[in-house]
Amino acid sequence: MTRVVIDAMGGEIGVDSTVAGAAELSLESDSIQMILVGDARLITETLGSLSHDSRRIQVAHSSPVSTDGTTKTNASIQVAMDILASGGADALVTAGRTDTLVAIATDRLKYLPGIRRAALAAVHPTEQRHGPKEDPFALLLDVGATQTATAEDLVSFAVMGSAYAQIISANPRPSVALLSNGKNLTQGTPAIQQAHEHLSRHPAVHFVGNVEGLDLPRGSVDVVVCDGFVGSVVFAMLEGVTEVVTDLAKDAYARKFLWRLGLTMLSQGLRQLRVMTDWRQYGGAPLLGFESVIIKADSRSNARAIRNAIRVANKAIEHDLSGQIRQGMMPVD
């Protein structure tokens, strides 16, 4: 039985989506026990209007946050984190802000041995397929938890990303690369060069070298490692390509009929691709590095996305993600 605590008041989504996601899942799975954290009256009311299995859902109360931002001590994410930190749950799911999540997690949780900084890992659509399931996406980390990463941090991100890809894509030996401005060991920042050296002889990581920006949409490798600043910038670009192509279709610049037609069709195709690999449906991004499992769902998640995020959390627990990372971080003589 996996116990997942869920921040029911996080993000732009209302409590409705979160509660609905949990309610749906309670009818599907008998191996997940859920704790919904937020305004208890509101959650209980919402639950009452939905079909659900009440044996699988508990409610924990948190005071509403005041709108002037002065009394945040009892916010839902903090109560949920306390439950996780005290051992009342194995995993946490939230659609709240990344920076708040990282700050509170860093404050309340212990890092896994050898890890000094957290990493948020996100999937993005790629041209090439990955792993035995032929997933049309690859993993990128860090996309925003640790702005500036040392060589040591980058090595631990590689171990964590590899462990997560093994579980989530059933890929026994995911290829891992560092994002740099050239393929050579001598390119990249000093941190990247040093991480490259360490990873070249790392027993737990199938390190294939550096990749360049071009390799991200291509999907040349299964896991790409970079610091949080670079990761945020390029992830925003990857998200943006779909949007730009869609907009281009309407642009006066695309005057040629055939071209305009092509763009319109492509934008429909890309929409499908996006739907398929979207964070919102895929189920969120893991915040890696801590002893407990944390899944950050997109702030616009609907019920289905929340349900999937909880399932991803359960999968990570069932496959012992933390144990896998711990093993990967083990020093070798």
Place this chain on the structure above:
Amino acid sequence: MTRVVIDAMGGEIGVDSTVAGAAELSLESDSIQMILVGDARLITETLGSLSHDSRRIQVAHSSPVSTDGTTKTNASIQVAMDILASGGADALVTAGRTDTLVAIATDRLKYLPGIRRAALAAVHPTEQRHGPKEDPFALLLDVGATQTATAEDLVSFAVMGSAYAQIISANPRPSVALLSNGKNLTQGTPAIQQAHEHLSRHPAVHFVGNVEGLDLPRGSVDVVVCDGFVGSVVFAMLEGVTEVVTDLAKDAYARKFLWRLGLTMLSQGLRQLRVMTDWRQYGGAPLLGFESVIIKADSRSNARAIRNAIRVANKAIEHDLSGQIRQGMMPVD
């Protein structure tokens, strides 16, 4: 009269393209005096077979570089740089390697007052149009001269990019932004935050704040500033999008007939877009920061691209790029 010294042996292109580009231009413009640097016998032979105006082309000899790499002291880029440094020319054009160019320029040339690091600026296609000429591209810098930039460096890049955009796009007040992981002043690395503050009250830069990765293909602003590491990574991504869409069109994944059709048409459209805004035809990227004008042409430049690069160098001289930058860097009380 602008005097442009041209490294005739740089890059992957043969001496033929370089000499042909110069020969073409000698018949078109009577305001440019060119000095071709390389194996004098080879250049003279090539020139002899092409129609050209011999009054506008001189040849300066450099010894061929040995293939084992031991005697590089007299390479064409070094001879060309010496001519530039000694005042024998106003501008330099090369299709050689960026890292070599930056190293030699840093060694031989003086920075403009207040500038401590060089920046390579490149144009990339955007959805939105820019300036009075409605250019379908924007300027990104640094894309690889200065890997890690301080706040002071970023501010000088903003001044230099703005000056260059004013000249090249005839845009009297180009909008300039810092590339970051969020729109807020509080986001980004410490260097970015500090540069943001300085630029907010900079008299010579029309600073509009931070942009995110998504804004690059969109083209929300005319000039985007970042350090050379981030710039190289994202520029490689921008270059890659076209390629990936073209490849996707052939991918078995695009099974749906309409989608495949759309992709095929789009890839043709993108090819046009690429042709139009390609470095190779646009005429190269300026290496900014030095007292002389330097234009780095793509290593695969053909004759036309070299001709255009020389014209860009001439335009930069005629519009006093260095003076513009100098003025922008002037301290205000």
